[in-house]
Amino acid sequence: MTPFIQTLKERCRVCYTCVRECPAKAIRIVDGQAEIMPERCICCGNCVRVCSQDAKQVVDTTGTVRALLDDDAPVAACVAPSFPAEFVGLDEGKLVAAVRALGFDYVHEVAFGADLVAAEYRRLLGSPNAGRHIATTCPAIASFVEKYHPDLVASLAPIVSPMVAIARVIRRTAPAGTRVVFIGPCIAKKHEADDALGGNDIDAVLTFAELRRMLDTDGICPAGLVPTPFDPPHGGLGAIFPVSRGLLQTADIPEDLLTGTVVAADGRSNFVEAIKEFADGDLDARLLEALACQGCIMGAGMSNAAPLFSRRAQVSRYVKAHLDGLDRDQWREDVERLAETDLTRRFSTDDQRIGDPSNDVLADIMERMGKFRPEDELNCGACGYETCHEHAVAIYKGLAESEMCLPYSIDELRRTVAELEVSNEQLASTQSALMQSEKLASMGQLAAGIAHEVNNPLGIVLMYAHLLLEDCAPDNPVRDDLQMIAEQANRCKKIVAGLLHFARQNKLVREPTDLAKLIDRGLAAIATPANVRVDIHHDVRDPQAEIDRDQILQVLTNLVTNAVDAMPEGGTLTLRTADTDDAVRLEVADTGSGIREEDRARIFDPFFTTKQIGRGTGLGLAVTYGIIKMHSGTITVESSADPGQGPTGTTFRVELPRRGSDQ
Numbered sequence: 124m125t126p127f128i129q130t131l132k133e134r135c136r137v138c139y140t141c142v143r144e145c146p147a148k149a150i151r152i153v154d155g156q157a158e159i160m161p162e163r164c165i166c167c168g169n170c171v172r173v174c175s176q177d178a179k180q181v182v183d184t185t186g187t188v189r190a191l192l193d194d195d196a197p198v199a200a201c202v203a204p205s206f207p208a209e210f211v212g213l214d215e216g217k218l219v220a221a222v223r224a225l226g227f228d229y230v231h232e233v234a235f236g237a238d239l240v241a242a243e244y245r246r247l248l249g250s251p252n253a254g255r256h257i258a259t260t261c262p263a264i265a266s267f268v269e270k271y272h273p274d275l276v277a278s279l280a281p282i283v284s285p286m287v288a289i290a291r292v293i294r295r296t297a298p299a300g301t302r303v304v305f306i307g308p309c310i311a312k313k314h315e316a317d318d319a320l321g322g323n324d325i326d327a328v329l330t331f332a333e334l335r336r337m338l339d340t341d342g343i344c345p346a347g348l349v350p351t352p353f354d355p356p357h358g359g360l361g362a363i364f365p366v367s368r369g370l371l372q373t374a375d376i377p378e379d380l381l382t383g384t385v386v387a388a389d390g391r392s393n394f395v396e397a398i399k400e401f402a403d404g405d406l407d408a409r410l411l412e413a414l415a416c417q418g419c420i421m422g423a424g425m426s427n428a429a430p431l432f433s434r435r436a437q438v439s440r441y442v443k444a445h446l447d448g449l450d451r452d453q454w455r456e457d458v459e460r461l462a463e464t465d466l467t468r469r470f471s472t473d474d475q476r477i478g479d480p481s482n483d484v485l486a487d488i489m490e491r492m493g494k495f496r497p498e499d500e501l502n503c504g505a506c507g508y509e510t511c512h513e514h515a516v517a518i519y520k521g522l523a524e525s526e527m528c529l530p531y532s533i534d535e536l537r538r539t540v541a542e543l544e545v546s547n548e549q550l551a552s553t554q555s556a557l558m559q560s561e562k563l564a565s566m567g568q569l570a571a572g573i574a575h576e577v578n579n580p581l582g583i584v585l586m587y588a589h590l591l592l593e594d595c596a597p598d599n600p601v602r603d604d605l606q607m608i609a610e611q612a613n614r615c616k617k618i619v620a621g622l623l624h625f626a627r628q629n630k631l632v633r634e635p636t637d638l639a640k641l642i643d644r645g646l647a648a649i650a651t652p653a654n655v656r657v658d659i660h661h662d663v664r665d666p667q668a669e670i671d672r673d674q675i676l677q678v679l680t681n682l683v684t685n686a687v688d689a690m691p692e693g694g695t696l697t698l699r700t701a702d703t704d705d706a707v708r709l710e711v712a713d714t715g716s717g718i719r720e721e722d723r724a725r726i727f728d729p730f731f732t733t734k735q736i737g738r739g740t741g742l743g744l745a746v747t748y749g750i751i752k753m754h755s756g757t758i759t760v761e762s763s764a765d766p767g768q769g770p771t772g773t774t775f776r777v778e779l780p781r782r783g784s785d786q
Contacts, residue, residue, distance in 0.1 A: 188327050229297060230353055237373060247282065260412070265279055294324065305328045315328075330425075365418055417431055514527065634670075635668070635669055656696070675754075681747045697711075715771065
């Protein structure tokens, strides 16, 4: 099918307004973009009218019309009676002159075609065996019935629209070969003219907006032209056709609220509901006049932004003045002369219905959108569908996506934000670990180089100091100096040994280990002062973990030693173990002086220490950090050094994965 309306994807903001306003649900969302399905579209133009981004583009037929005008064959323009609502304040004669200035040979009123059509409806309704009918003056309504109520095609009134009626009149009265161009407010007229069953009476269709563009392009200013009249035959009351219920008034068919013989419905929601009730039999009317818009004066091909009743007033004033100046005798003569014009029309089914899903499939779709209970269905309409149920059905039919649901998208966004926060925390932790590893690696290389260079001469100093001590008499005053040299050299040797251990890249030797027993055994080998009370609490359900026993013992030794050193006046040392399904935890807490806040960021740096000179090397926590990271674990610290804010003390928490990683 010819796509008369398309979406400009670069302008589409996916607000779903067009989905909401499309009565045929001919717009599907694919990869977050609105896409019009031409086989389902009835060309009502609601999507064009409501799109604030001008993302809906109507097929431009000005090129086709110019080609007709450039040809040798005469061209007739037939102007829809809604023109007073478009060209406000412009004399009809000047509008006709402007159309002629474009190159049209004839300019006719569609209002006369409306007069003929109204007479056909009057005869149809007056027939005793006419049955029930849906008026076909609006091509969008006829298309809607063909596509979505194919069982009602037989109920479509077999009468042409006023556009086709005047075109057939022109072909009877104008020279042979005359081309006919319709100018009006309706996009659906383009589709109607393209429909082979319509008889191919119209060669091209221009909207009022396209007519304005052509006039502007050619520099034609209607206000400055000498007025010329429409070509005969002239229209009568059919000029009121573009106003809602205009057909009924023109045909003198009353909408009797008591009998309900005739019912009129207009607008996106009303006509859909009216046709549905007509199909169900709830609307027992002989004639349903349905319009896709609130009258043709609100057609999507209009460029005037005036409100509904302002447009109605413009048309009403024009019709009143037009009828006052109408030669009624000539009008009746024209109607009688052209009454034999064939105004019949055929319609065909074009079933575009899609079956609904089963309850189980529908429930599955609803659950994917987070709607498990009736109260989860907010029916907010943000997706373009009035209810969550309709949205789920549209998803099944391939017309919608789950992401169109605003509450669902908000929940997904919240989950994404939460996941990003977790990822950000993991990234920050990994970055911190990487920085620490880089510092440890660089310091390790430096320490290894220094240790190897210093170790040999230091061993010589220590050896000669001991040799001299052996040869020195006990009462020799030099002996104390030699003793001091030996002690300090021995201390230096321990520092160098620590550097070598820090620099050594030990490989983990994981083996199943009972963490609780390992802690008990390791603590028994660590001497603690008498003024320090030791509390041990094992809260593990399963103490088994794959760890390197020796290295974890070194971690325990380092943490306990630091805790004891932080309590020179005595205190309580608490060790706790706990576990989860995937990890085991060790907690070492003291009631000592605590770590100052400004020092906490540096406690794992090599050679950083808060102990007095000669009492610490600053390598214990750095080594501890490295061992834990080699186990793919974590170590955190909480400390309070301000007695004014509560008890002081420090707690180190170590968490190790229960099973070793291959990495």
